[in-house]
Amino acid sequence: QSVLTQPPSVSGAPGQVVTISCTGSGSNIGAGYDVHWYQQLPGTAPKLLLYGNMDRPSGVPERFYGSQSGTSASLHISGLQVEDEADYYCQSYDRTLSGAVFGGGTKLTVL
Amino acid sequence: EVQLLESAGGLVQPGGSLRLSCAASGFNFNVYAMTWVRQAPGKGLEWVSTINNGGGITYYADSVKGRFTISRDNSKNTLYLQMSSLRAEDTAVYYCAKSFTIFNAMDVWGQGTTVTVS
Numbered sequence: 619q620s621v622l623t624q625p626p627s628v629s630g631a632p633g634q635v636v637t638i639s640c641t642g643s644g645s646n647i648g649a650g651y652d653v654h655w656y657q658q659l660p661g662t663a664p665k666l667l668l669y670g671n672m673d674r675p676s677g678v679p680e681r682f683y684g685s686q687s688g689t690s691a692s693l694h695i696s697g698l699q700v701e702d703e704a705d706y707y708c709q710s711y712d713r714t715l716s717g718a719v720f721g722g723g724t725k726l727t728v729l
Numbered sequence: 730e731v732q733l734l735e736s737a738g739g740l741v742q743p744g745g746s747l748r749l750s751c752a753a754s755g756f757n758f759n760v761y762a763m764t765w766v767r768q769a770p771g772k773g774l775e776w777v778s779t780i781n782n783g784g785g786i787t788y789y790a791d792s793v794k795g796r797f798t799i800s801r802d803n804s805k806n807t808l809y810l811q812m813s814s815l816r817a818e819d820t821a822v823y824y825c826a827k828s829f830t831i832f833n834a835m836d837v838w839g840q841g842t843t844v845t846v847s
Contacts, residue, residue: 620773651832652833652834654834654835656774656835658774663824663838663839663840663841664766664774664824664826664835664838665838666834666835666836666837666838669833669834669836670834675836705773707773707774709774709776709834709835711832715791716788717776717779717788717789717790717832718764718776718779718832719776720766720773720774720775720776721773722773723773723774
């Protein structure tokens with residue numbers, strides 16, 4: 619049972635918009651700690667996709683963007699592409715656990 | 730090029746020990762916090778341990794506390810994870826990652842190394 623809750627899977631057709639949610643609590647996201655998002659392509663190491671809720675590292679396309687409200691955060695992917703098929707993880711800090719916490723991961727399928 | 734390279738993992742018997750290392754290059758290692766994250770087969774990411782840039786502050790997940798020790802040698806640009814009293818549930822791919830400060834976003838990851846406890 620992950621501290622941050624993500625849907626196990628989402629899907630969309632090429633060109634569409636998909637949203638992946640990440641629900642936490644008052645000891646992590648709700649306490650104001652930043653949410654970061656990672657993309658893990660099959661068989662590879664995770665890659666930082668968004669940091670500080672909505673900022674993109676250099677090289678990440680603008681069609682990946684984030685939002686945060688209350689105890690939840692979301693990753694939005696617009697103009698869906700086949701190469702976006704991957705697992706996506708949210709991550710934050712939890713003050714009760716005094717450590718980093720990850721969501722359980724969401725598998726994105728591009729139909 | 731910024732790079733993190735984990736040492737080879739291996740097969741260890743339950744109750745055994747293993748030390749992982751992570752060699753850093755392409756950046757000022759002593760400026761950044763470092764973290765170990767693991768991923769059990771077919772499962773999600775799990776935070777294991779974090780150390781500050783100077784090495785004097787460490788944090789551990791409850792699942793490894795008292796059994797794993799994180800450390801670093803800034804003169805060698807290397808991060809370590811000493812694992813002892815290993816259990817079957819420690820079987821995973823172990824990744825090292827860097828972040829600007831403790832518990833900030835992990836912006837560079839190693840390729841991962843497999844540890845099997847059996």
